Amino acid sequence: MAYVPDPAIVIPKRMKLGSLIPGWITAMQQMHAGDCWTLYIPFNLAYGTEDNNTGNVKIPGRSLLIFDISLDKIISQEKK
Numbered sequence: 001m002a003y004v005p006d007p008a009i010v011i012p013k014r015m016k017l018g019s020l021i022p023g024w025i026t027a028m029q030q031m032h033a034g035d036c037w038t039l040y041i042p043f044n045l046a047y048g049t050e051d052n053n054t055g056n057v058k059i060p061g062r063s064l065l066i067f068d069i070s071l072d073k074i075i076s077q078e079k080k
Contacts, residue, residue, distance in 0.1 A: 036070040
């Protein structure tokens, strides 16, 4: 059975790979448009051993991060 994100918690967002934590970059480079994955990102591919305050969310150091993500499409940046 394929994973289908819960529309009540889906937050569409356009992201640039270079602005993401290493765990996201690694995973997204392996994904294809239409894929839905659950990512388990160890602390060494996330925020490391230090606490991180992201917006109003405090992420303790050494945290395992878990995300359900879907990749709708890939937009290539045109070279100028």
